Amino acid sequence: MRLIARLDIKNEHVIKGIHLEGLRKVGDPNRLAKAYYEQGIDEIVFMDAVASLxxxxxxxHIIEAACRDVFVPIAVGGGLRTVEDVSKALGAGADKVVINTGAFRNIHMIEEIARKFGSQCLVGSIEAKKRDGTWKAYVDNGREPTDRDVISxxxxxxxxxxxxxxxxxxDQExxxxxxxxDLIEQMNVAISRPLIVSGGYGKxxxxxxxxxxxxxxxxxxxxVLHYERATVDDLRQAARAYQE
Structure with a gap:
């Protein structure tokens, strides 16, 4: 099981909030990325938290700088609306791109990216909220609802x-x-692609x-990483018991 450090970024700073809102600055993205790499993280995801605006x-430029010090897979997301945007992100050194809003705007773009660059570099992002007993997909960093069921x-x-x-x-982020x-279990059964889960860990x-x-x-x-409540090794040891 891979352990991934997620860095949500606004105006050159890593930020953190609750439910993707009320964002507070917590540090420099490249300093934190290097620290997590040195602790043994498997991958790092940089998300532009305000790109949709x-x-x-x-x-x-943050990805380019990170690639000088970090030698694990790097993914970047937020504001990637065209194949050219994806090409630029990969050219900056990202190994993967993470796309949510852009896929809703144009699902055919996903098909084109997969053909041109390969599925291995393409991560589909789903921001889920529970409404009236079902989970719905949201876009624009969790701000805007869609009518789509997350599983479909x-x-x-x-x-x-x-x-x-x-x-x-x-809801948990x-x-x-x-x-x-409950959501994660249903999703893991419903899809055949690898599933990355995010949101809610506290202990x-x-x-x-x-x-x-x-x-x-x-x-x-x-x-948990940004506020140093646990190290990467702490998290790996906790997960390892379920992999033996």
Whole structure:
């Protein structure tokens, strides 16, 4: 199981909030990325938290700098609206791109990216909120609702060619109250692509609750690392018990 450090970025700073809102600065993205790499993280995801407001990604220079010190796979997301945007992100040194809003605007773009660059570099991002007993997909960093059920949308992303799914529970994100295990379990059964889960980790018991029921391919962590509540090794040791 891969451990991923998630860095949400606004105006050159790593930020963290609750439910993707109320964002607070927590550090320099390249300093944190290097620290997590040195601790042994498997991958790093840089997300432009305000890209949807401006229809562009502003992280290319941060990715270029990170590649000088970090030698694990790097993914970048936020504001990637065209094949040219993806080409620029990969050219800056990213190994993968993470796309949410752009896929809703044009699912055929996902197909084109998969054909041109390969599914292995393409992560379909789903921001999920529970409404009236079902999970709906949201866009624009969890701000705007869609009418799409998250499971059916994940299946469509698979058919379009994504190589992985990043599932963020907006309801749990930043709360430290645990993962949305019901959602994750359903998603893990419904899709054939590797599943990355994000949102809700606060303590060991939350990892136990997740891994006792389902096995995602990867877990993305943010607050617990940013605020030094646990190290990468702490998290790896906690997960290892379920992999033996």
């Amino acid at each position: 401006y229809d562009r990604n502003n992280l290319y 949308w994940a299946n469509e992303l698979e058919r379009a060619g994504v190589g992985e799914i990043l599932l963020t529970s907006v 930043g709360t430290g109250r645990g993962f949305d295990v 060991q018991a939350h990892l136990d609750a997740l891994l006792s029921r389902t096995r995602p391919s990867a877990i993305a962590f943010a607050s």
